[in-house]
Amino acid sequence: MSTPSGYRRISVDSSRSREILHVDSFAFAFTVPAKDEDFLDRMMPWDRARAIEVADESRGTPGTLAAVHASFAFGMRIPGGAVVPTSGLTWVGVHPGHRRRGLLRDMIDDHFERSLARGEAISVLIAAETEIYQRFGYGLAVTDCHLELGRGVGLRDIAGSSELHVEVDTASADKHGTIIREVQAQAQRPGMFATLAPQTIADTFMDLEIDRDGAEELRIVIVREGARPVAWALFQRKLDWTPSGPAGKVRVRTWGALDAKATHRLVSVLCDFDLMSTTSMGSFASDDPFLTLLKDIRGAKVAVKDKLWLRILDVKAALEARTYSADADLALAITDDQLEANARTWRATITNGAAIVSATTDAPDLTIAAQELGAAYLGGTSIIQLHGAGLVTEHTQGAATALSNAMAGQGQPASNLYF
Ligand SMILES: CC(C)(COP(=O)(O)OP(=O)(O)OC[C@H]1O[C@@H](n2cnc3c(N)ncnc32)[C@H](O)[C@@H]1OP(=O)(O)O)[C@@H](O)C(=O)NCCC(=O)NCCS
Known part of the structure; x- marks a missing residue:
């Protein structure tokens, strides 16, 4: 299929950052305050950012952006342990005034062509709505087990876990980005991103006030064995004073751990903050050994949902x-x-x-x-x-x-x- 008439495909650089934000804020229904508008400059992979521009007056003001998308360059672990170049489709948005004219379909063609030209045999994405991408050949390759754990969650003992060293800090891409890279590089499960572009680190640490919903700024827990980092979690706490006392919530945004011993230590810390009563934490594989350490799997309120959709190019x-x-x-x-x-x-x-x-x-x-x-x-x-x-x-x-x-x-x- 070709680009719908009245539009043209273009590459976009950081000089058009605000216009991209404009399209995506309309598509995803959010508003970024002027003081934070430069966040896209740091986390957009500009050499892989694309848009569809109005080309003639039949579609609006020529030169206006109607749709945008980009992709992150990942090295993804696959069965057998190889790490392969993978194109992570992201920031897909069509301005509501240009919907259902085939712009997404054209951007998908564009994404496939450019990914293949770069030698990426696989594309992955996280879907805003599950139905959108199946028509383009994306299959559900990775599911996500989400747990909601109570304060002081009951865990069976695992040798050596309590001896692991813990640090808690305010999250900083500059200070902690290398720790995340180091742990990711050793993650062996298929689907894990073992190598990350700098923009992915910036994206992972992004902490906009509009996303906080009254919670604190982004924090990090790091678990070490000796000097070596073996687990980390980015999290935010939100305090809630109820008539019966404090009942705050810990939301773990994302985390990684090298084994069950490290996960045990990480979860023990995340479930034992003062004034907090629950900790929500996703990204567990359904056969993660850690799950067998939960004394009360029923109380963990396990929920499974889609995570990574994968397209073989x-x-x-x-x-x-x-x-x-x-x-x-x-x-x-x-x-x-x-x-x-x-x-x-x-x-x-x-x-x-x-x-x-x-x-x-x-x-x-x-x-x-x-x-x-x-x-x-x-x-x-x-x-x-x-x-x-x-x-x-x-x-x-x-x-x-x-x-x-x-x-x-x-x-x-x-x-x-x-x-
Ligand atoms: C979802 C979105 C990108 C679709 O863009 P679009 O240009 O309107 O899509 P197209 O006109 O190219 O439609 C392509 C096909 O997808 C279908 N489709 C589009 N959006 C869909 C949705 N939300 N659910 C189910 N099907 C959808 C269309 O019906 C069309 O089907 P067909 O070609 O088989 O008839 C756009 O509506 C949007 O930006 N939505 C809000 C942000 C968002 O969800 N982005 C995706 C992030 S992962």
Whole structure:
């Protein structure tokens, strides 16, 4: 599809920061006070920022921005441990005066073309509304377990946890950014961003007054083993005086930890601030070992929701980059409405954990759409589950089980950052 008539695609630099903010503040219904308007300058990856501009008077004042999007450059961990260049779609907004004219569809084409040209075989995003991106081949690859924990949450003991050293400070990208980088780089679960652009650090530490809703400024907990950081959390407390006394809330915005021992120490601190009665904390994988340390899983009010949506942009490159749990030799018919180069039958020959993928004219053993392949890619959703739901079609008996066994991960994927 081409850009709708009366509009044109452009790259935008920091000189248009306020105009971008204008479009996104209309799209996402927020207002940034003038004193904070420069925040976008720090966290926008300008070399990857794009817009759609009004090109003629039939659509408004020529030169006005109608829609914007950008992407973060991530190095994402995938099954087998490799870290692959990944394009994290962000800041997608269409001004309400230009909605439903195909501008998002055109921006998605633009995003796919530019990501592929940079050698990024995978795109990921966090969806404002879950329905929007599935039509573009994004599948739900990572879910998020959210816990609401009471003060002094009951945890089973884990050796060595109480000896870990804890610091609590006001969060600062300059002071603490390297700590987050260090812990992220060691995170092994598929879906975790192991390398981050400087703008992602700025975004992670962003602390606008309009987002605080009466809470304190952004704080950080750092857990160390000796000098080595093993866990961190960015959080805010909001005090609430009720007739029966203080009942403040701790909101953990984002956190990372290298193992259950470090998570135990981190959560113990976050659930034991004076005057606070609850701590809400997401980003747990459903099989995170820490969850088995909760004495009262029912009391943790576990809620599961979507987190990372994943789009495979280059089938061959993406399938060859990860490793596999079982041998298989299958002809996979991929359906893909946006990226023609993917939409064909591919033979995946998987031996000793590695796949060789090449186009074939053989009859397919299985038909799978880009969206389902994206959902299964990190090992979080099984092909058997998708087949059971009628979303994968088997032409050769046993093909779904064979692919499922091959793509099965060692554990659930996870994703802890917002972007
Ligand atoms: C969501 C948004 C980007 C859509 O932009 P748009 O230019 O109106 O979208 P398009 O006209 O290109 O629509 C493309 C398709 O998506 C569908 N669609 C658009 N927004 C949708 C939504 N919120 N829910 C479900 N479907 C949606 C359209 O119906 C259309 O479907 P079709 O092509 O299959 O008929 C825009 O409305 C917006 O900025 N919303 C507020 C901010 C937001 O949610 N941004 C996304 C951040 S993750």
